[in-house]
Amino acid sequence: STSLREPDCIFCRIVAGEIPSERVHEDSEVIAFRDLSPQAPVHVLVVPREHRRDVRELRARPELLSRIVEVAEEVASAQADGDFRLIFNTGANAGQTVFHVHAHVLAGGPLAEGAL
Ligand code: 5GP
Ligand code: ZN
Numbered sequence: 001s002t003s004l005r006e007p008d009c010i011f012c013r014i015v016a017g018e019i020p021s022e023r024v025h026e027d028s029e030v031i032a033f034r035d036l037s038p039q040a041p042v043h044v045l046v047v048p049r050e051h052r053r054d055v056r057e058l059r060a061r062p063e064l065l066s067r068i069v070e071v072a073e074e075v076a077s078a079q080a081d082g083d084f085r086l087i088f089n090t091g092a093n094a095g096q097t098v099f100h101v102h103a104h105v106l107a108g109g110p111l112a113e114g115a116l
Pocket of ligand 2 (some may be wrong): 005006009010011012013050051052099100
């Protein structure tokens with residue numbers, strides 16, 4: 001699954017370890033690391049190792065989407081009280097800036113409405 005790599009993708013480079021990140025979880029399918037610009041006390045990105053542009057492309061990989069949700073739960077339990085907000089910005093008009101699918105996990109609330 002690691003072979004699905006896109007040249008010049010920043011998150012493919014983070015997955016490969018070519019750009020440093022503060023990882024809080026990794027397994028054979030996904031990694032999770034702290035966002036550079038946190039919008040909540042806990043702000044972690046859960047990213048599949050294989051390159052997919054956005055969550056629409058994950059419809060082809062339902063078990064991987066399921067795994068991302070499971071890791072989000074684990075991160076929220078390990079880093080906060082277990083409650084979390086899960087956000088997939090999908091497309092530029094929705095605020096997506098990195099086109100390698102990622103779930104924002106926001107936790108450590110109470111969280112303000114409208115974050116991200
Ligand atoms: P998007 O707007 O695409 O949903 O979110 C992209 C997120 O990636 C942003 O919250 C941004 O702060 C984060 N980000 C961008 N580049 C890097 C990076 O090199 N390292 C880390 N840890 N986060 C990044
Ligand atoms: Zn990528």
